[in-house]
Amino acid sequence: xxxxxxxxxxxxxxxxxxxxxxxxxxxxxxxxxxxxxxxxxxxxxxxxxxxxxxxxxxxxxxxxxxxxxxxxxxxxxxxxxxxxxxxxxxxxxxxxxxxxxxxxxxxxxxxxxxxxxxxxxxxxxxxxxxxxxxxxxxxxxxxxxxxxxxxxxxxxxxxxxxxxxxxxxxxxxxxxxxxxxxxxxxxxxxxxxxxxxxxxxxxxxxxxxxxxxxxxxxxxxxxxxxxxxxxxxxxxxxxxxxxxxxxxxxxxxxxxxxxxxxxxxxxxxxxxxxxxxxxxxxxxxxxxxxxxxxxxxxxxxxxxxxxxxxxxxxxxxxxxxxxxxxxxxxxxxxxxxxxxxxxxxxxxxxxxxxxxxxxxxxxxxxxxxxxxxxxxxxxxxxxxxxxxxxxxxxxxxxxxxxxxxxxxxxxxxxxxxxxxxxxxxxxxxxxxxxxxxxxxxxxxxxxxxxxxxxxxxxxxxxxxxxxxxxxxxxxxxxxxxxxxxxxxxxxxxxxxxxxxxxxxxxxxxxxxxxxxxxxxxxxxxxxxxxxxx
Numbered sequence: 001x002x003x004x005x006x007x008x009x010x011x012x013x014x015x016x017x018x019x020x021x022x023x024x025x026x027x028x029x030x031x032x033x034x035x036x037x038x039x040x041x042x043x044x045x046x047x048x049x050x051x052x053x054x055x056x057x058x059x060x061x062x063x064x065x066x067x068x069x070x071x072x073x074x075x076x077x078x079x080x081x082x083x084x085x086x087x088x089x090x091x092x093x094x095x096x097x098x099x100x101x102x103x104x105x106x107x108x109x110x111x112x113x114x115x116x117x118x119x120x121x122x123x124x125x126x127x128x129x130x131x132x133x134x135x136x137x138x139x140x141x142x143x144x145x146x147x148x149x150x151x152x153x154x155x156x157x158x159x160x161x162x163x164x165x166x167x168x169x170x171x172x173x174x175x176x177x178x179x180x181x182x183x184x185x186x187x188x189x190x191x192x193x194x195x196x197x198x199x200x201x202x203x204x205x206x207x208x209x210x211x212x213x214x215x216x217x218x219x220x221x222x223x224x225x226x227x228x229x230x231x232x233x234x235x236x237x238x239x240x241x242x243x244x245x246x247x248x249x250x251x252x253x254x255x256x257x258x259x260x261x262x263x264x265x266x267x268x269x270x271x272x273x274x275x276x277x278x279x280x281x282x283x284x285x286x287x288x289x290x291x292x293x294x295x296x297x298x299x300x301x302x303x304x305x306x307x308x309x310x311x312x313x314x315x316x317x318x319x320x321x322x323x324x325x326x327x328x329x330x331x332x333x334x335x336x337x338x339x340x341x342x343x344x345x346x347x348x349x350x351x352x353x354x355x356x357x358x359x360x361x362x363x364x365x366x367x368x369x370x371x372x373x374x375x376x377x378x379x380x381x382x383x384x385x386x387x388x389x390x391x392x393x394x395x396x397x398x399x400x401x402x403x404x405x406x407x408x409x410x411x412x413x414x415x416x417x418x419x420x421x422x423x424x425x426x427x428x429x430x431x432x433x434x435x436x437x438x439x440x441x442x443x444x445x446x447x448x449x450x451x452x453x454x455x456x457x458x459x460x461x462x463x464x465x466x467x468x469x470x471x472x473x474x475x476x477x478x479x480x481x482x483x484x485x486x487x488x489x490x491x492x493x494x495x496x497x498x499x500x501x502x503x504x505x506x507x508x509x510x511x512x513x514x515x516x517x518x519x520x521x522x523x524x525x526x527x528x529x530x531x532x533x
Contacts (some may be wrong), residue, residue: 003055007376013080016372016455023454023471029261033364033455038373059370064364073165074366076316077130081355081464085324087277088138089351090330093344094337095269096277097142099366103271104143111521114140114147115221118154122161122212125282129174129458130319133409137465139278150237151468152230153220159477160217163412163447164210174413181416182439185424191435199436205501207441208491208508209399212484215512220480225519228243228475263347268337277330277469285322285343360472365410372409391430395437396492398423399445403485406449410456411435415446437495444488451481483519487511 006012019036026032035055045051063074091097103454108114118140125132138160146156168175183196192201205211219225236242265353293309302308334344398419406415419442427435450456454474463470491508498504 003374004046005376006043007380009380012375012377013378014043014406015368015375016410018369018406020454023474023527025473026329027115028366030361033361033368034198036455037364037368037371040368040375044371044374047346056367059367060363062365064073070090073316076320078359080130080319080323081134081359082352083320084134084138085353085355086331086348086351087281087323087327088255089347089354090327090334091138091265091274091277092265092329093264093339093347093412094333096273096275096333097267097269099271100142104146107497108147109144109523111149112130112224112388113148113224114152115153115157116218118157118435119161119217119221122157122217123165127167129162130461132166132167133158133458133462135278135281135465136161137462137467139200139274141465141467145243148237150230150233151466152233152241152242153226153237155462155466155468155473156230156477156480157221158465159451159457159473160480161457162212162270162462163450163458164213167443167447168204168207168210175200178416178443181408181420182229183423185439189424189428189432189435191432199439202436203440203443205505206437207444207496208440208488208504209444209484212487213447213451213481213514214293214515216480216484219516219519223516223520225397225516225523227519228476228477228479229472231523233472234423242320243332262491263350264343266334266337266339273328277326277333280329281322281326285318286327287494288318288321289315292317319413355464357464361460368455369414373414377405377408391434392496394426394430394434395496396489398426398438399441399448399485399492402442402445403449406446407453408449409449410453412446412450412456412458415449416442422489432456433499434496435497437492438497441492444492448481448485448488452478461524483515484491484512488516 001361010186015036018039019032022028022032037059038052038086041052041055041059042049045055051318062071064071105116106116108117118136121136121139122132125136137154140154141151163174167178169175170179179196179200182199186192186194186196186199191199233242288307290306290313293313294304296312297304300312329335331344334347402415402419405419406412409415420439421436424435427438450458452474453459454471459474460470462468463473466473487508490511491504494507495504496500
């Protein structure tokens with residue numbers, strides 16, 4: 001099928017812009033994504049409806065089948081969602097969720113404490129952003145609900161600790177992927193002063209968006225910096241509204257998830273009935289990552305090493321293995337209580353069904369991502385980075401451009417793949433000393449754009465983990481993401497001008513303090529008295 005090449009045309013921006021605008025205005029995610037997909041298909045196929053329909057059919061089937069076989073990456077994510085949905089339902093059936101909430105309520109004495117619990121869990125569970133959002137959401141939601149923390153606030157905490165934490169940790173799926181790209185860039189430019197791991201570690205203190213996004217989460221949790229739409233959701237939550245999974249959610253429109261789960265909670269539940277399956281899931285996932293990575297190393301004739309295993313791991317397969325172990329342990333907790341098999345089977349179905357909506361949105365998001373790839377949106381945006389510009393401004397320009405690309409395409413990983421090599425080539429052609437600052441700007445900008453994008457799969461899964469309306473999550477998170485982006489811009493301007501990590505961190509830190517002070521003033525000046533749990 002011959003497709004029109006839009007790599008040099010601003011028309012390539014049309015499908016993502018239309019989809020994003022409709023999603024924000026109508027709050028109907030599936031309809032908006034569908035319009036973006038159809039629009040892109042028609043443009044690519046010279047306005048031929050028949051060819052466009054064939055093209056869409058091929059793109060949708062490619063989500064499930066690739067190169068004549070199963071699309072293992074996509075299907076492993078779908079499988080993990082189903083396993084996690086079933087596991088979460090069993091945690092409710094066993095009484096473990098209720099027992100943990102009661103235990104936490106006796107120790108977590110305030111709304112602030114419940115938010116900090118979710119934030120700390122988000123920091124410590126860093127192996128993969130998908131796993132982080134869903135697992136931390138399952139653990140934290142009963143506690144934050146008890147203290148009337150809004151689902152939008154929980155979704156913000158999940159999203160703003162998942163990707164920012166993963167992108168600065170070498171022992172994560174993100175770290176492994178990024179090191180692979182960076183290794184190739186270093187080789188192509190003949191840089192031998194440091195290895196891919198060494199370069200990655202040097203990039204961490206320059207990733208201003210990740211650093212200050214994490215700090216913002218804790219500032220919001222501790223000081224109650226509720227601004228804009230987030231304040232409205234917190235007020236509603238303090239009045240006991242917004243916790244029912246009903247027609248409020250955009251997922252219900254397609255007979256998806258977020259209907260009230262009719263699961264009878266066992267009175268025999270213990271805290272261990274929640275903790276053991278989650279711990280087993282985490283340990284099994286990490287062990288599986290090391291195992292699949294070790295297999296890949298052995299196949300290449302290389303000796304095992306910890307970071308090498310993470311760099312070569314099969315994340316999708318590892319998530320499935322971890323999910324199966326977590327489900328098995330959760331099954332054990334209900335079987336040992338002697339609960340009826342019919343009740344267990346019914347709960348498993350309810351748990352699986354609860355993830356259908358998230359899966360449907362992901363299928364649409366993957367499809368529009370493929371369409372955007374064919375529209376060459378990334379290629380068009382990347383040409384904006386080329387030009388006669390003072391090299392000192394390149395880090396901040398790359399930060400903003402990567403953010404725009406990730407926002408438009410809904411993928412930080414895709415942006416990494418496109419923009420990191422471009423940043424490397426630009427540094428090589430202008431000032432090799434700016435190599436690391438420019439690479440760090442791409443990493444930071446990609447996470448920023450991904451955070452703001454309604455079509456990002458990580459944003460969708462954070463909504464899913466919190467059981468929050470997806471557009472509510474996007475709207476409430478946006479002011480915080482933009483504020484951190486402003487702080488990051490100041491940091492990257494200072495980094496480009498001074499080439500000093502210390503000075504640029506100091507400048508960004510000063511800007512962060514000012515932003516927090518402004519947020520504090522805004523939240524206090526307009527604060528409505530909230531019910532204290």
